[in-house]
Structures are given as C-alpha cells and as structure tokens.
Amino acid sequence: MISLTLAEIARAVGGELKGEDISVSSVSTDTRTITSGTLFIALIGENFDAHDFIEQAVIKGAAALIVSQKLQITTPHILVEDTRIALGKLGSIVHQLCKTPTVAITGSCGKTTVKEMLTSILSQKGQVLFTQGNFNNDIGVPLTLLRAKPEDDFAVIELGANHIGEIDYTTRLVNPDVALVNNVAAAHLEGFGSIDGVMQAKGEIYNGLKSGAVAVINLDSNGGQYWQDVLADKTVKTVSMNDSKADYFATDIQLNERGEASFIMTTPIGECVIQLSLVGQHNVANALSATSLALEFGASLEDVKSGLNQLTKVSARAEVIELNKQIRLIDDSYNASVPAMKAAIDLLSNYRGKRWLILGNMAELGEESLALHRQVGQHAAPFRFDYVLTYGADAKVISEESDGIHFCDHQSMIDFIKKQLGHEKAQQQTLLVKGALSAGMSVVVKAIKESFT
Numbered sequence: 001m002i003s004l005t006l007a008e009i010a011r012a013v014g015g016e017l018k019g020e021d022i023s024v025s026s027v028s029t030d031t032r033t034i035t036s037g038t039l040f041i042a043l044i045g046e047n048f049d050a051h052d053f054i055e056q057a058v059i060k061g062a063a064a065l066i067v068s069q070k071l072q073i074t075t076p077h078i079l080v081e082d083t084r085i086a087l088g089k090l091g092s093i094v095h096q097l098c099k100t101p102t103v104a105i106t107g108s109c110g111k112t113t114v115k116e117m118l119t120s121i122l123s124q125k126g127q128v129l130f131t132q133g134n135f136n137n138d139i140g141v142p143l144t145l146l147r148a149k150p151e152d153d154f155a156v157i158e159l160g161a162n163h164i165g166e167i168d169y170t171t172r173l174v175n176p177d178v179a180l181v182n183n184v185a186a187a188h189l190e191g192f193g194s195i196d197g198v199m200q201a202k203g204e205i206y207n208g209l210k211s212g213a214v215a216v217i218n219l220d221s222n223g224g225q226y227w228q229d230v231l232a233d234k235t236v237k238t239v240s241m242n243d244s245k246a247d248y249f250a251t252d253i254q255l256n257e258r259g260e261a262s263f264i265m266t267t268p269i270g271e272c273v274i275q276l277s278l279v280g281q282h283n284v285a286n287a288l289s290a291t292s293l294a295l296e297f298g299a300s301l302e303d304v305k306s307g308l309n310q311l312t313k314v315s316a317r318a319e320v321i322e323l324n325k326q327i328r329l330i331d332d333s334y335n336a337s338v339p340a341m342k343a344a345i346d347l348l349s350n351y352r353g354k355r356w357l358i359l360g361n362m363a364e365l366g367e368e369s370l371a372l373h374r375q376v377g378q379h380a381a382p383f384r385f386d387y388v389l390t391y392g393a394d395a396k397v398i399s400e401e402s403d404g405i406h407f408c409d410h411q412s413m414i415d416f417i418k419k420q421l422g423h424e425k426a427q428q429q430t431l432l433v434k435g436a437l438s439a440g441m442s443v444v445v446k447a448i449k450e451s452f453t
Helices: 006-013 050-059 083-098 111-122 140-145 166-174 195-208 224-231 282-296 301-310 338-348 366-383 396-401 410-423 442-452
Strands: 016-018 039-041 064-067 077-079 102-106 128-130 154-158 178-181 214-218 235-240 248-255 260-267 270-279 319-322 327-332 354-360 387-391 405-407 429-434
Touching: 006 016, 006 064, 006 077, 006 083, 039 050, 039 083, 050 064, 064 083, 083 140, 083 166, 102 111, 102 166, 102 195, 102 282, 111 128, 111 154, 111 282, 111 301, 140 154, 140 166, 166 195, 178 195, 178 282, 195 224, 214 224, 214 282, 235 282, 248 282, 260 282, 270 282, 270 301, 282 301, 282 338, 327 338, 327 442, 338 354, 338 366, 338 429, 354 366, 354 410, 366 396, 387 396, 387 410, 396 405, 405 410, 410 442, 429 442
Parallel strands: 039 064, 064 077, 102 154, 102 178, 128 154, 178 214, 214 235, 235 248, 327 429, 354 387, 354 429, 387 405
Antiparallel strands: 016 077, 248 260, 260 270, 319 327
16 A cells, blocks of 8 residues: 555544554555554454454554544554445545556456456556455455555456445445446346346446546446436447447457357457457457457557467366366356356357266355256257256256256265266366356365366
C-alpha cells in the first residue's frame, strides 16, 4: 500500500483516530500475515470476530488498528462503525490516489480467464495491477485495490458475487473506466433467486461507470432489457462468436488435435489470426472479450497476439496435463456452471481414443438444480463417451441421461478409474474432470496424477 498517515486514513474511512498519528504502508486482515508496522483491520464474519485477536496482532507487530469496538489500548487505532466498510473505503481511496486506468470484469463463467488474458495483453504495454486468486468479493476487491501503486499503468479487477447488491458495492469502490459482463448463466441461483436475478446482479457492474464510459457486452449472452437503463448513457461495445454485426467477432474457428482454437478475429481496427494456447472453443469468446477491453486502453493487435500467445495455463481451469504417452488429464475442477459444463463436454468430444467425462455436482442452483443437472446430462448423451462418471446427489441425473455410472464417494470413483485404466494401458485415454469447488473433484484429479504420472 502507498504510505498514508492514520489521520488521512481516518478521514477516508470516516473514523475517529485514537492515539498517535503515524504513517503506515501495509495492511492486513489476517494475524498470520502481519509484519512489523502493519495496519490491522479487525473484520467481523459469520463465524469469527477479529477483535478477539487484537492482542495477538499487536504482539506480531501491528503498529495501528482499525476497529469497531472501543478499546483500552495504547496502540494507535481508528474507531469506525463497520470495519468491512472501512476496508472498502480505504481500498477505494488508495486506488483513486494512484489514478490508474482501470477495467472491471464480471460474468457467470470465464471471468478469471478473461482477466488473465487481458492482463497478459496489457503487460505488453506496461505494469498491471490485477486480481490474484479468488480475491473478487467484498473483502478481496478492497485488498486488491490496496496493492495499487502510482507506477501501475493499468488495473484489471475481477468482481464476483453470490447475491444481488454485491457487485454494485464493489464496482463503486473500483470506479472503472471500462466494464464487462462476460456472460450471464444459471449460477449461484440460491443467492440470486433466478436467472433474472443473475442478469440484474451482473449488470450492476455498469453502475460504476461514468456517463459516456465504455461498457462491453456479449451479444450471445447478456441481460437484455434488464440493462437498458444503466447502459442508456454509456458507450456500448459488443462482442460475439456468432454475430458478425458485433464490434468484435470470430470467423474460421478451428481446433487442433490438442483442442486449442485458432480463428480470425475481426475488430474495429482490423483483423488478425489468433492461435490460443488454452483449450476449448469457449475460449474464443473469452479472447474476444479480453481484446475488446485491451483495445480501449490503447493495445495494438500485435499486443493482443503476443499477449494471448504468452498466456500461461490457468490452474484447474481446463488445464491439459499429459500424464504419460497414453493418458491425458484435463483438470477443470475449480468450478462449474451449466454453460461451463457444456463447454467442457464439447471440448472432450474433440479428442480421439477413449474419452472419460468425470463430473461432480454444480453448486448453489437452488430449486432448479436437478433440472439444470439434467440439461448437462442431455447435452452429454449424444456424444456417447466411453465413460461418464458422476459424484454428488444431483449429478446422478447426468449419469442417468448419458448411460453413466454414479458414485456416492470419491474413493469408489477413484478405485474404478484406476482399475479400468490399468486394464487399458495400450489405448489413448482422455479424462476430463469438472465440478463445483464444493464437490471436491480436485481429490480425484490428485489421485489420477499420483497414480499415472
């Protein structure tokens, strides 16, 4: 964090300074990461209250505190009504002081991949502050903004949500110059209530844009009438894999033997041939989105080609791992939604040899869960994969729709995979593993790696 005095921070967060006015240049919300001179912010969650660890924070070197409880302590501290809101305000003011051109990205799926693509492209032009890991919620976004430095040339901030209002809050902290909803799909329905709720929530990202600022939308998947009002005073740019009327679209899409897509990308400044290192046709759409954002910040088509070329694999997101000469593992175990599941199925269909579709439950789909899992099974059925294995209560209907085998625990599934692969050593095998994070399919991935590498 840039260096600020406690008095400056108190003004920014609307708090009352108690004790000496010192300067701080690092912030922590976790006592495990505190170093000497850190400002510790005592957050309160559903199952914890960091005020219980104030003494530990001071012992570890915290030089100052932000708290919402009155303390009898000599350590300088700022008293606020809500420490979570104070964290957000502090992150926002640090980011504003750095005056970094900023893009905000959300979407039901693919937003992390778009973030990685865009970061790689803009890195051809300068230094990029970007969201790391899954720091995309009301706590993670401010912590990302607190990492801002005046020497940053660009900021790429990912915004996630599981309920209405969350993106409205975080986008106003970010105050982006350009914003994108990558797509809209049935995800986190328990929090959003319905697909209409998803549309409303994702469209909140455009609330953070000034009048005339650029809003990028996906013509193939968007909020339609739900976004009309918020987009009325914005400059709208469009992307599409299917509509040549969009500002950014793709033609001549081809997949090589590894499942990597090449295509001709058409943009407002010309055309170029793109070869992706990530697998799956769905990543063509992600590349179009990333390019549309990059060009708003002055990137050239050469920057786009170079950035997409240099992109490293995104761990556990359609990560292709050649375990040996016969066995290829596609680790897509990080998360799952209906469109992402269907995209994974389409990806697997392109491979030769024996094909294994290994799926865990999708999560937070509410009353629609069973029907949406059935959709996935119906999508998989025509491909007649050699093996369809499922885990998780609602995922059972996927096996029922596609002549698969359902398992009640990970170990039974792992034992079956190991036994079958042991019998078929001479044949080419491609195993794709996917599921919600809560389905724990990373356990299956780990076991396959350990057994066949």
